[in-house]
Structure formats: C-alpha cells, structure tokens
Amino acid sequence: MKINGNEIRPGNVIEHDGGLWVAVKTQAVKPGKGGAFNQVELKNLINGTKLNERFRASETVERVRLDQKDFQFLYAEGENLVFMDSDTYEQLELARDWVGERAAFLQDGMVVTVEMYEGRPIGISLPQQVTLGVAEADPVVKGQTAASSYKPAVLENGVRILVPPFVESGERVVVDTEELTYVRRAD
Structure with missing residues (x-):
C-alpha cells in the first residue's frame, strides 16, 4: 500500500532501500525556506541498524503489512x-x-x-507479564528504609532482578518481560 512521505507514523513498517524498516520516531518539519518534510528515524527489522531519513510530501513509500x-x-x-x-x-x-x-x-x-x-x-x-519463582534473594540489610530500597534476587530461570525487601526465596512474583522488572507478588 503506497503512502505519502508525510503520512509515516511511529510503528509503521515501510519498504525502503530494498529493506524492511520500522519508523521509530517521526517529526514534521516546516522550514522557513523550501518545502515541508517528515524527518523519520528508521530501524531495520532484519539487522537492527538505524537510519535517519527525510521524506517529502510528494514522495511515496510502500507501507508493509505484517x-x-x-x-x-x-x-x-x-x-x-x-x-x-x-x-x-x-x-x-x-x-x-x-x-x-x-x-x-x-x-x-x-x-x-x-x-x-x-x-x-x-x-x-511475549506476554507482557509472567509469573516466576524466586530462587534466591539477598537478606534484608538492617537500617534500610523499606520505601525506596530494593534488593537483588535471582529468578528460577536465572534472570537477575531487583525486588522489594519483603520478597523471600521460594515466593512467586510477577515480572514485566519488556522492562525485566518486578511488578508484584503472585496470588
């Protein structure tokens, strides 16, 4: 599906220079002199390289549906x-x-x-959140304030994350798979 260069939005996948690229950031620029254009930061879907490209409203690009x-x-x-x-x-x-x-x-x-x-x-x-057991958690250090201190822990899959001081070994916790962070105790 062909779209104009000024219609590219973040998340769009386009075919450009013989490769597949996803638009990471876009910015509409209207300079004082010359025509307006869309400044687009692209990331290659195959090898992960990044590219900054200018697309004028008169240019067309092929938008790809995955x-x-x-x-x-x-x-x-x-x-x-x-x-x-x-x-x-x-x-x-x-x-x-x-x-x-x-x-x-x-x-x-x-x-x-x-x-x-x-x-x-x-x-x-992957699913946004998964539930895993805590294989090992460091003991709480006396004098630490509970509000802002987190301690290191190792999950059953070997991933290291930071957990609140009240989480002990053997407990099950919910983890965010994108950020690799503790969310809450599992029910």
Whole structure:
C-alpha cells in the first residue's frame, strides 16, 4: 500500500532501500525556506541498524503489512527454540539469539505472537507479564528504609532482578518481560 512521505507514523513498517524498516520516531518539519518534510528515524527489522531519513510530501513509500500469528512454545533444542502454529500444528524453529534475552521467560505452552513478512519471521512478542519463582534473594540489610530500597534476587530461570525487601526465596512474583522488572507478588 503506497503512502505519502508525510503520512509515516511511529510503528509503521515501510519498504525502503530494498529493506524492511520500522519508523521509530517521526517529526514534521516546516522550514522557513523550501518545502515541508517528515524527518523519520528508521530501524531495520532484519539487522537492527538505524537510519535517519527525510521524506517529502510528494514522495511515496510502500507501507508493509505484517501478518501476526499466534504460536505456542514447545521446547528448547540446543540453540533453537521450537514453536507450534496453534491452527495448522506446523512447527517453527527460531534461533535463541534472534529471540534475545527475553527467551529466558519462555515457559512450556506459552502463547507468543510472531510477526511474519512473506512467510519469514520478523518479530516476536511475549506476554507482557509472567509469573516466576524466586530462587534466591539477598537478606534484608538492617537500617534500610523499606520505601525506596530494593534488593537483588535471582529468578528460577536465572534472570537477575531487583525486588522489594519483603520478597523471600521460594515466593512467586510477577515480572514485566519488556522492562525485566518486578511488578508484584503472585496470588
């Protein structure tokens, strides 16, 4: 779908210079001399490189629609993670490096959303929050004020986060998978 250069918004995926790019930031600029343009910060979906580009209103770019499909996490096999399409039962293998550090939050049966372009995986979204057990938590230091002090803890998946002083080893906590932060105690 073709759109004008001044219609690019953050989150739009466009085809530019032979690659797929997502608009991170956009700013409409109207200089005193010359025509208006849209200053766009782009991030390559394949290799993560960034690019600043100017698009004039008269230019057109190809806006790309990504297919989103739900996949269920099955298991990890070496450096690969195996997912299954919930509808067709086809399996998809993704490299652990491609998923990144958030791969530690994958749990058996967890449903994730994979963005695809022409049958090729481009991005993956995990649930916003997961519940995990605290494997080890440092003891509370006497004299620390409870209001602002957090202590280090290691979750059952090996990820280190900061938790409030009242959280002990063995408790279950809810963790934000994007920010890698403590949210609350699990019910």
